[in-house]
Amino acid sequence: MSRVLLVEDDPAVRKGVQLALRHQGHDVFAAGTGEEGLENLSAFRPDVVVLDLMLPGIPGLDVCRRIRERDQVPIIIVTARGDDVDVVVGLEAGADDYVVKPVQARVLDARIRALLRRLDAPASDALRPRAETHGSLTIDRAGLVVSLHGMPVALAPSELRLLLTLSAAPGQVLSRQQLLEAVWEHSYHGDIRLVDACVKRLRGKLGELGGDPGYVQTVRGFGYCFRSS
Structure with missing residues (x-):
C-alpha cells in the first residue's frame, strides 16, 4: 500500500479524491493548506505527494520548492488548466508529473502507480557494471x-x-x-x-x-x- 500526501484546499474535492484513492488501495493523509502539508511531510513519510497549486497561505509552487529543498519524494501537481504557464513553472520547481482538474481518480491512480514503478524498476541492465x-x-x-x-x-x-x-x-x-x-x-x-x-x-x-x-x-x-x- 502506497502512502499519499494529498494537499488540496477545497473540502469537497479533497474528500472526493481522498476516498477515491483509498478505494484504489492507497493510504491517504489529506491536508487543507500548504502549511499543514509541510508540517506532516516528515511525520507521514509519504511515497507520493499530490499537490494542488492554488492554495491559500503558502502557494502550491512554494510548497513544491520547500519539499524539494528537504526531500526527493515524487510530486504530482494539480492544475486547473493543462495549458497554463503554472504547469511549466511547477515542473521546473521540482514536480515529477501533473494532472488537470477536474481530477479523474483513475488517471491520478495511474500516474501514482507509474511513479512508484519507476522507483522500483530503474532503467538498468544486470550485465552493466554496478x-x-x-x-x-x-x-x-x-x-x-x-x-x-x-x-x-x-x-x-x-x-x-x-x-x-x-x-x-x-x-x-x-x-x-x-x-x-x-x-x-x-x-x-x-x-x-x-x-x-x-x-x-x-x-x-x-x-x-x-x-x-x-x-x-x-x-x-x-x-x-x-x-x-
Whole structure:
C-alpha cells in the first residue's frame, strides 16, 4: 500500500479524491493548506505527494520548492488548466508529473502507480557494471546513487530516471516522445513539457547552466543525447 500526501484546499474535492484513492488501495493523509502539508511531510513519510497549486497561505509552487529543498519524494501537481504557464513553472520547481482538474481518480491512480514503478524498476541492465564513470560524473545504477566530483547529487525520481535512460546509450539520440514513454510511461502523444522541464532541472544539478552543453546535449529538431565525457 502506497502512502499519499494529498494537499488540496477545497473540502469537497479533497474528500472526493481522498476516498477515491483509498478505494484504489492507497493510504491517504489529506491536508487543507500548504502549511499543514509541510508540517506532516516528515511525520507521514509519504511515497507520493499530490499537490494542488492554488492554495491559500503558502502557494502550491512554494510548497513544491520547500519539499524539494528537504526531500526527493515524487510530486504530482494539480492544475486547473493543462495549458497554463503554472504547469511549466511547477515542473521546473521540482514536480515529477501533473494532472488537470477536474481530477479523474483513475488517471491520478495511474500516474501514482507509474511513479512508484519507476522507483522500483530503474532503467538498468544486470550485465552493466554496478558503477560507471563519465568524466567527473559517477552513476551507480544498482545503488541509484549519482555523484559529481565525488559529491552525491540529490535527484528527484524523474531526474534520476531520465539520467539513467539517457546514459544507458551514450551518444544515442532519443526523441522527447521516446523519453516521455521511457521515463513517465506516457504511451500516448504526451506533453513534451515534462521532458524539457526535467532536462533543465537535471542540467542545473549537474552544473551545466553556464553555457557548457555538458552531459545532456540537445540535438535540435530531434531530442536529447548523453555525452559520456
